[in-house]
Amino acid sequence: MPLPLSGRVAVVTGAASGIGAATARLLAERGAKVALLARRQARLDELADAVSAAGGEAIALPVDVTDPDALARAAAAVRERIGTADLVVAAAGSMLTAPFTTGRTHEWQRMIDTNLTGLVGTVHAFTPQLTEAAAAGRVADVVTLSSIASTAIAPNFALYCATKAAVSHLGRNLRTEFGPLGIRITTLEPGVVDTELMEHLDDPAASDWLQGLIKTIDVLTADDIAELVAFAAAQPPHVNLSQITVLPTQQA
Ligand code: NDP
Numbered sequence: 737m738p739l740p741l742s743g744r745v746a747v748v749t750g751a752a753s754g755i756g757a758a759t760a761r762l763l764a765e766r767g768a769k770v771a772l773l774a775r776r777q778a779r780l781d782e783l784a785d786a787v788s789a790a791g792g793e794a795i796a797l798p799v800d801v802t803d804p805d806a807l808a809r810a811a812a813a814v815r816e817r818i819g820t821a822d823l824v825v826a827a828a829g830s831m832l833t834a835p836f837t838t839g840r841t842h843e844w845q846r847m848i849d850t851n852l853t854g855l856v857g858t859v860h861a862f863t864p865q866l867t868e869a870a871a872a873g874r875v876a877d878v879v880t881l882s883s884i885a886s887t888a889i890a891p892n893f894a895l896y897c898a899t900k901a902a903v904s905h906l907g908r909n910l911r912t913e914f915g916p917l918g919i920r921i922t923t924l925e926p927g928v929v930d931t932e933l934m935e936h937l938d939d940p941a942a943s944d945w946l947q948g949l950i951k952t953i954d955v956l957t958a959d960d961i962a963e964l965v966a967f968a969a970a971q972p973p974h975v976n977l978s979q980i981t982v983l984p985t986q987q988a
Pocket residue numbers: 749750751752753754755756773774775776777779799800801802827828829830831850851854881882883884925926927928929930931932933934958
Protein backbone atom coordinates (compact mmCIF):
# COMPACT_ATOMS: atom_id res chain seq x y z
CA MET A 737 0.00 0.00 0.00
CA PRO A 738 1.42 3.48 -0.83
CA LEU A 739 2.38 5.65 2.12
CA PRO A 740 -0.09 8.52 2.82
CA LEU A 741 2.39 11.23 1.76
CA SER A 742 4.26 9.43 -0.98
CA GLY A 743 4.91 11.70 -3.96
CA ARG A 744 4.83 14.82 -1.78
CA VAL A 745 7.81 17.21 -1.67
CA ALA A 746 8.04 18.91 1.72
CA VAL A 747 10.08 21.83 3.03
CA VAL A 748 10.40 22.24 6.79
CA THR A 749 11.98 25.30 8.39
CA GLY A 750 13.19 25.04 11.97
CA ALA A 751 14.17 21.44 11.20
CA ALA A 752 17.26 21.54 13.45
CA SER A 753 15.24 20.77 16.59
CA GLY A 754 11.86 20.44 18.28
CA ILE A 755 8.67 20.59 16.24
CA GLY A 756 10.43 21.12 12.89
CA ALA A 757 12.76 18.12 13.36
CA ALA A 758 9.95 15.81 14.54
CA THR A 759 7.71 16.94 11.66
CA ALA A 760 10.42 16.43 9.04
CA ARG A 761 11.14 12.93 10.38
CA LEU A 762 7.45 11.95 10.35
CA LEU A 763 6.72 13.40 6.90
CA ALA A 764 9.66 11.36 5.53
CA GLU A 765 8.38 8.24 7.33
CA ARG A 766 4.98 8.78 5.68
CA GLY A 767 6.60 8.93 2.23
CA ALA A 768 7.42 12.60 1.50
CA LYS A 769 10.80 13.77 0.24
CA VAL A 770 11.87 16.44 2.73
CA ALA A 771 14.12 19.51 2.62
CA LEU A 772 15.45 20.44 6.05
CA LEU A 773 16.04 24.16 6.65
CA ALA A 774 17.58 25.89 9.71
CA ARG A 775 20.91 27.53 10.54
CA ARG A 776 22.77 24.65 12.28
CA GLN A 777 24.08 22.52 9.45
CA ALA A 778 25.44 19.72 11.69
CA ARG A 779 21.95 19.13 13.16
CA LEU A 780 20.39 19.07 9.67
CA ASP A 781 23.05 16.65 8.35
CA GLU A 782 22.48 14.36 11.32
CA LEU A 783 18.70 14.33 10.70
CA ALA A 784 19.14 13.81 6.94
CA ASP A 785 21.37 10.80 7.69
CA ALA A 786 18.82 9.40 10.16
CA VAL A 787 16.02 9.79 7.60
CA SER A 788 17.98 8.00 4.89
CA ALA A 789 19.05 5.25 7.32
CA ALA A 790 15.31 4.68 7.92
CA GLY A 791 14.70 4.39 4.15
CA GLY A 792 13.47 7.95 3.52
CA GLU A 793 14.84 10.89 1.54
CA ALA A 794 15.92 14.23 3.03
CA ILE A 795 18.31 17.00 2.06
CA ALA A 796 19.93 19.47 4.44
CA LEU A 797 19.87 23.14 3.41
CA PRO A 798 21.41 25.50 5.96
CA VAL A 799 19.42 28.74 5.74
CA ASP A 800 18.71 31.75 7.91
CA VAL A 801 15.03 32.48 7.22
CA THR A 802 15.60 36.19 7.83
CA ASP A 803 17.74 36.28 4.64
CA PRO A 804 15.49 36.43 1.53
CA ASP A 805 18.41 35.67 -0.84
CA ALA A 806 19.27 32.52 1.12
CA LEU A 807 15.61 31.46 0.97
CA ALA A 808 15.54 32.02 -2.80
CA ARG A 809 18.69 29.85 -3.17
CA ALA A 810 17.11 27.16 -0.98
CA ALA A 811 13.94 27.19 -3.09
CA ALA A 812 16.01 26.69 -6.26
CA ALA A 813 17.96 23.85 -4.61
CA VAL A 814 14.73 22.11 -3.52
CA ARG A 815 13.32 22.24 -7.05
CA GLU A 816 16.55 20.95 -8.56
CA ARG A 817 17.29 18.19 -6.03
CA ILE A 818 13.93 16.78 -4.87
CA GLY A 819 11.31 18.39 -7.12
CA THR A 820 8.63 21.08 -6.92
CA ALA A 821 7.65 21.72 -3.30
CA ASP A 822 3.98 21.10 -2.46
CA LEU A 823 4.10 21.14 1.36
CA VAL A 824 5.80 23.97 3.24
CA VAL A 825 5.95 23.82 7.03
CA ALA A 826 7.15 27.12 8.53
CA ALA A 827 8.29 26.17 12.03
CA ALA A 828 11.40 28.34 12.53
CA GLY A 829 10.84 30.64 15.46
CA SER A 830 12.18 32.12 18.63
CA MET A 831 10.67 33.15 21.96
CA LEU A 832 12.43 35.75 24.07
CA THR A 833 10.59 37.37 26.93
CA ALA A 834 11.13 40.20 29.37
CA PRO A 835 9.08 43.01 30.84
CA PHE A 836 8.42 45.58 28.13
CA THR A 837 9.92 48.27 30.36
CA THR A 838 13.38 46.66 30.02
CA GLY A 839 13.27 47.72 26.37
CA ARG A 840 15.21 44.81 24.88
CA THR A 841 14.67 46.09 21.37
CA HIS A 842 17.20 43.68 19.80
CA GLU A 843 15.17 40.73 21.12
CA TRP A 844 11.90 42.21 19.83
CA GLN A 845 13.53 42.69 16.44
CA ARG A 846 14.82 39.11 16.41
CA MET A 847 11.34 37.72 17.10
CA ILE A 848 9.74 39.96 14.47
CA ASP A 849 12.49 39.02 11.97
CA THR A 850 12.26 35.27 12.60
CA ASN A 851 8.64 34.61 13.57
CA LEU A 852 6.99 37.02 11.15
CA THR A 853 9.33 38.33 8.44
CA GLY A 854 11.11 34.95 8.17
CA LEU A 855 7.81 33.09 7.93
CA VAL A 856 6.46 35.48 5.29
CA GLY A 857 9.77 35.19 3.40
CA THR A 858 9.53 31.39 3.51
CA VAL A 859 6.00 31.36 2.11
CA HIS A 860 6.99 33.95 -0.52
CA ALA A 861 10.06 31.95 -1.65
CA PHE A 862 8.00 28.80 -2.21
CA THR A 863 4.79 30.38 -3.59
CA PRO A 864 5.77 29.79 -7.24
CA GLN A 865 6.34 26.09 -6.55
CA LEU A 866 3.14 25.72 -4.52
CA THR A 867 1.17 27.47 -7.25
CA GLU A 868 2.73 25.27 -9.92
CA ALA A 869 2.02 22.10 -7.92
CA ALA A 870 -1.61 23.09 -7.35
CA ALA A 871 -2.07 24.06 -11.01
CA ALA A 872 -0.80 20.60 -11.98
CA GLY A 873 -3.57 19.06 -9.84
CA ARG A 874 -1.38 18.16 -6.86
CA VAL A 875 -2.35 18.85 -3.26
CA ALA A 876 -0.47 21.92 -2.00
CA ASP A 877 -0.13 22.98 1.63
CA VAL A 878 1.34 25.71 3.77
CA VAL A 879 1.48 24.89 7.49
CA THR A 880 2.47 27.73 9.81
CA LEU A 881 3.48 27.49 13.44
CA SER A 882 1.54 30.10 15.32
CA SER A 883 0.78 29.46 19.00
CA ILE A 884 -1.87 29.68 21.68
CA ALA A 885 0.12 32.87 22.39
CA SER A 886 -1.71 34.39 19.39
CA THR A 887 -4.76 34.87 21.62
CA ALA A 888 -3.26 34.58 25.12
CA ILE A 889 -2.67 37.54 27.39
CA ALA A 890 0.58 37.01 29.29
CA PRO A 891 2.82 39.44 31.14
CA ASN A 892 6.35 39.73 29.64
CA PHE A 893 5.36 37.91 26.44
CA ALA A 894 3.88 40.90 24.57
CA LEU A 895 6.16 40.86 21.52
CA TYR A 896 6.12 37.06 21.16
CA CYS A 897 2.31 37.04 21.42
CA ALA A 898 2.09 39.86 18.87
CA THR A 899 4.22 37.97 16.31
CA LYS A 900 2.03 34.88 16.73
CA ALA A 901 -1.21 36.90 16.43
CA ALA A 902 0.19 38.25 13.17
CA VAL A 903 0.94 34.71 11.92
CA SER A 904 -2.62 33.54 12.68
CA HIS A 905 -4.19 36.56 11.02
CA LEU A 906 -1.86 36.24 8.04
CA GLY A 907 -3.20 32.71 7.55
CA ARG A 908 -6.84 33.82 7.69
CA ASN A 909 -6.24 36.49 5.08
CA LEU A 910 -3.88 34.56 2.81
CA ARG A 911 -6.47 31.80 2.61
CA THR A 912 -8.65 34.18 0.55
CA GLU A 913 -5.90 34.32 -2.09
CA PHE A 914 -4.43 30.83 -1.82
CA GLY A 915 -7.70 28.88 -1.50
CA PRO A 916 -8.86 29.77 -5.04
CA LEU A 917 -5.43 28.65 -6.32
CA GLY A 918 -5.88 25.26 -4.64
CA ILE A 919 -3.32 25.90 -1.90
CA ARG A 920 -4.42 25.11 1.67
CA ILE A 921 -3.19 27.00 4.70
CA THR A 922 -3.16 25.32 8.09
CA THR A 923 -2.35 27.45 11.13
CA LEU A 924 -1.26 25.45 14.16
CA GLU A 925 -1.72 27.04 17.58
CA PRO A 926 -0.14 24.74 20.18
CA GLY A 927 0.06 25.24 23.91
CA VAL A 928 3.21 24.21 25.75
CA VAL A 929 5.43 21.76 23.84
CA ASP A 930 8.61 20.45 25.45
CA THR A 931 11.38 21.66 23.09
CA GLU A 932 14.53 23.79 23.09
CA LEU A 933 12.38 26.92 22.67
CA MET A 934 12.39 27.57 26.43
CA GLU A 935 16.18 27.25 26.70
CA HIS A 936 16.69 30.66 25.07
CA LEU A 937 14.76 32.45 27.82
CA ASP A 938 16.86 34.44 30.25
CA ASP A 939 13.97 36.14 32.01
CA PRO A 940 13.76 34.22 35.33
CA ALA A 941 10.02 34.84 35.87
CA ALA A 942 8.99 33.52 32.44
CA SER A 943 11.48 30.68 32.58
CA ASP A 944 10.34 29.56 36.07
CA TRP A 945 6.69 29.68 34.99
CA LEU A 946 7.27 27.54 31.89
CA GLN A 947 9.67 25.10 33.56
CA GLY A 948 7.15 24.75 36.41
CA LEU A 949 4.42 23.85 33.90
CA ILE A 950 6.70 21.34 32.17
CA LYS A 951 7.47 19.67 35.51
CA THR A 952 3.94 19.61 36.86
CA ILE A 953 1.73 18.80 33.87
CA ASP A 954 1.99 16.38 31.00
CA VAL A 955 2.88 18.87 28.23
CA LEU A 956 2.79 18.22 24.49
CA THR A 957 5.71 16.67 22.64
CA ALA A 958 7.11 17.68 19.27
CA ASP A 959 5.86 14.31 17.97
CA ASP A 960 2.28 15.25 18.94
CA ILE A 961 2.52 18.32 16.71
CA ALA A 962 4.18 16.38 13.88
CA GLU A 963 1.19 13.99 13.87
CA LEU A 964 -1.18 16.94 13.34
CA VAL A 965 0.88 18.28 10.43
CA ALA A 966 0.95 14.85 8.76
CA PHE A 967 -2.79 14.42 9.38
CA ALA A 968 -3.68 17.83 7.88
CA ALA A 969 -1.47 17.20 4.83
CA ALA A 970 -3.06 13.80 4.19
CA GLN A 971 -6.62 15.16 3.92
CA PRO A 972 -8.40 15.08 0.54
CA PRO A 973 -7.73 18.23 -1.57
CA HIS A 974 -11.10 19.89 -0.80
CA VAL A 975 -10.54 19.67 3.00
CA ASN A 976 -8.51 22.47 4.60
CA LEU A 977 -7.93 22.08 8.34
CA SER A 978 -7.58 25.82 8.58
CA GLN A 979 -6.74 26.42 12.22
CA ILE A 980 -5.83 23.86 14.85
CA THR A 981 -5.53 24.73 18.53
CA VAL A 982 -3.95 21.95 20.56
CA LEU A 983 -3.30 22.14 24.30
CA PRO A 984 -1.93 19.78 26.90
CA THR A 985 -5.03 18.41 28.61
CA GLN A 986 -4.02 20.02 31.89
CA GLN A 987 -3.10 23.44 30.44
CA ALA A 988 -5.81 26.00 31.18
P1 NDP B 1 12.96 25.00 18.89
O1 NDP B 1 13.76 26.07 19.55
O2 NDP B 1 13.29 23.58 19.19
O3 NDP B 1 12.96 25.18 17.31
C1 NDP B 1 13.12 26.41 16.66
C2 NDP B 1 13.80 26.12 15.34
O4 NDP B 1 13.88 27.31 14.58
C3 NDP B 1 15.22 25.58 15.49
O5 NDP B 1 15.35 24.45 14.67
C4 NDP B 1 16.11 26.71 14.98
O6 NDP B 1 17.26 26.14 14.36
C5 NDP B 1 15.17 27.39 13.98
N1 NDP B 1 15.46 28.80 13.78
C6 NDP B 1 15.48 29.79 14.69
N2 NDP B 1 15.84 30.95 14.11
C7 NDP B 1 16.04 30.68 12.78
C8 NDP B 1 16.44 31.45 11.67
N3 NDP B 1 16.71 32.75 11.77
N4 NDP B 1 16.56 30.83 10.47
C9 NDP B 1 16.31 29.52 10.34
N5 NDP B 1 15.92 28.73 11.36
C10 NDP B 1 15.80 29.31 12.56
O7 NDP B 1 11.45 25.31 19.28
P2 NDP B 1 10.06 24.68 18.81
O8 NDP B 1 10.27 23.48 17.99
O9 NDP B 1 9.21 24.63 20.01
O10 NDP B 1 9.49 25.85 17.92
C11 NDP B 1 9.01 25.68 16.60
C12 NDP B 1 7.89 26.68 16.37
O11 NDP B 1 6.76 26.32 17.19
C13 NDP B 1 8.24 28.12 16.75
O12 NDP B 1 7.71 28.98 15.76
C14 NDP B 1 7.53 28.33 18.07
O13 NDP B 1 7.21 29.67 18.29
C15 NDP B 1 6.29 27.48 17.86
N6 NDP B 1 5.60 27.06 19.07
C16 NDP B 1 6.29 26.40 20.07
C17 NDP B 1 5.64 26.06 21.24
C18 NDP B 1 6.35 25.42 22.38
O14 NDP B 1 5.77 25.38 23.49
N7 NDP B 1 7.55 24.86 22.19
C19 NDP B 1 4.20 26.34 21.43
C20 NDP B 1 3.59 27.00 20.32
C21 NDP B 1 4.27 27.33 19.19
P3 NDP B 1 18.65 26.95 14.19
O15 NDP B 1 18.93 27.58 15.53
O16 NDP B 1 19.63 25.89 13.79
O17 NDP B 1 18.41 27.94 13.09
